[in-house]
Amino acid sequence: MSASFRKLALIGIGLIGSSIALAARRHNLAETIAIATRKAETLEEARALDLGDIYTLDAAEAVKGADLVILCAPVGAYEQIMRTIAPALEPGAILSDVGSVKKHVVKVVTPYLPAGVTFIPGHPLAGTEHSGPSAGFAELFIGRWCVLTPAADVDPIQLEKLSAFWRAMGSQVEAMDAEHHDMVLAITSHIPHLVAYNIVGTVADLEADTKSEVIKFSASGFRDFTRIAASDPVMWRDVFLTNREAVLEMLGRFLEDLSVLQRAVRNGDGPALEALFTRTRAIRRSIISAGQETAAPDFGRPPQPAPAKPEEGAA
Secondary structure (H helix, E strand, C coil), rough: CCCEEEEEECCCCCCHHHHHHHHHCCCCCCEEEEEEEECCHHHHHHHHHCCCCCEEEEHHHCCCCCCCEEECCHHHHHHHHHHHHHHCCCCCEEEECCCCHHHHHHHHHHHHCCCCCCCCCCCCCCCCCCCCCCCCCCCCCCCCCEEEECCCCCCCHHHHHHHHHHHCCCCCECCCCHHHHHHHHHHHHHHHHHHHHHHHHHHHHHCHHHHHHHHEEEEEEHHHHHHHCCCCCCHHHHHHHHHHHHHHHHHHHHHHHHHHHHHHHHHHHHHHHHHHHHHHHHHHHHHHHHHCCCCCCCHHHHCCCCCCCCCCCCC
């Protein structure tokens, strides 16, 4: 089945949207790419980067004639977007999204869905701590999973066409129930971000002299927490507001396990600590074996050149 579309409309053009635009163009997956965003400066940045063919502040204008529409905005904006674009959606089109939660998306999008439009929620499990149109790159999805959460009665031909689109950009595709997706992502993505934001926030509350030392002597552990905590604050605000039940469920489990770890440290229980660290180390190795991370030293970061030494006699 062909993975290409006549017109692709991207509503929102941050990291994920711009990466889709670049990948779709590289692999000839759309004859025309229309980009809509609510901020004029963001739209002009996308235009300067030559990400699309049509640029507009009117989302309804962008989706006219599109046979694939992907919502790439924060999930908190979906309902208002649907009110705007629903009358302009083309019969026979596929409507999808890239949001990190799915049950909420189904809830707010479905009431506005016109007859003849196939809605297939999606979530590419790919990203970086950077945001905005300039953050995108065509290789972002290569080797990463894209989870689709179609309704039970979705048209299988449309589902396969959208799956082929993501595979053409390099993704592995899997379908699952929306509620199950939200529970899985709560522990694999949402809780890690919450913990990272909290740890970095704790540093921000330290006295100024201590904080400067923490920043100056950041070891790899804290440094990598700051990478996660640098992610788009609006997007993650909406994730936690729209996936509260699953996040609170997994946060409760996390806090119970943390209490066990706290007792082991307090009691000097070396065997318990070593057993936990051994088990979690095996998880890390499994992630590498699954191709979802690199085993390269320093998390694959390129080595930085040593600072140049001043010449003798230099002032």
